Amino acid sequence: MKALIQLALIATIVVVLLRMTTARGARTQAIRRLGLFAFAAFAVYSIIFPSVWVRLARAVGVGRGTDLVLYVLAIAFLGYMMSTHLRFREMDVRFTRLSRRIALDEAAARHPEVASRSQGQPAATVMRPEDMTDVPDPEADPSDDPR
Template sequence: MLDQPLIKVILLAAIVVLTAMLTRSTAGARHQAVRRLFLIGFVVLAAVAVLFPPFLTQVAQAVGVGRGADLLLYGLTVTFLGYVAASYRRLRQMEQQVTTLARELAVREAVHRDQHGR
């Protein structure tokens, strides 16, 4: 751990800050629990990758990837695609909610206008 100590401190600090930012959410309890479990796993894996880079290379070679950096890139690519898919799903749900609310509001306004003779 004594080689390149500055970058390791910077990367570990970034991981801690990102972890703190990601744990702040108002989602439901079950969703929040799953999210925190994944987050704990991410933190552990990120810390191991920062503190012990040769271990990441060993894992990469064990799964058939030449270098640890390549394995990390593959993992980040898969994670990014998962994030995009989850974001798209949430966006579609929000669009449906907005559409439902807009329809309900339009019906209420129409009823209100009919009742008050406008």
Template sequence: MIVIQILLILAVLLGLLLFLRHHGKSKTAASVKVGFALFLIFAVIAVLDPNLLTDVAHFVGVGRGTDLVLYAFIVAFGFATINTYLRFKELEFRYAKLVRAVAIQNRQLPEDGEGEPEPEQRS
């Protein structure tokens, strides 16, 4: 039992290390950072004292602690999916705006009257 606790805590700490290492490179909202930090704290507590997790599950009306973890993961997955979708939509909008600006900046005018209507000739 002690080995799995050590492995799980190391996994949580590795996740924290990766998060802190890359947090400056992405524009993550403060609420997402706080939520992630709370999740990591919850994970360490759940690994160290699984009975506490069962007690919390009973307190909120769930039969087992593992069911509570499953429900929490479902909610977290839904949040992550929506967050990713919105982030991609924002990036798509920004790229479209950039492409428009580059297209306007690099527009090419017709050479030697190509593409322009010919003037009417008078007899």
């Protein structure tokens, strides 16, 4: 009977990992919310009737109710870690895209002729070195600086 609970716990962990790594969108978020609601409801029930864990533990082949609580919390924590990791990874991708877009927009605002060339349109004027006042000259002697 002990091997049965071990297989069930390992299978649950694998399912949680697969579900968290492949699923996206509103459906996954709804399932997560339903799972959280069910977890909270069962937590309240187990506070009112603490012997439920002992009966469940014996039914699945675990020695004590506290051990079963530990196993359930380990699986819940694993699910939480995976969902948090995926959310942070998606936010990182979004921030990278946003920062790239801002950098391109700022570059286009400073030098519109460069932006028009990058979009496949011929530039109206050619940028001269004296037009680039915000770019320091690497060959200039610092002692010649009039400031």
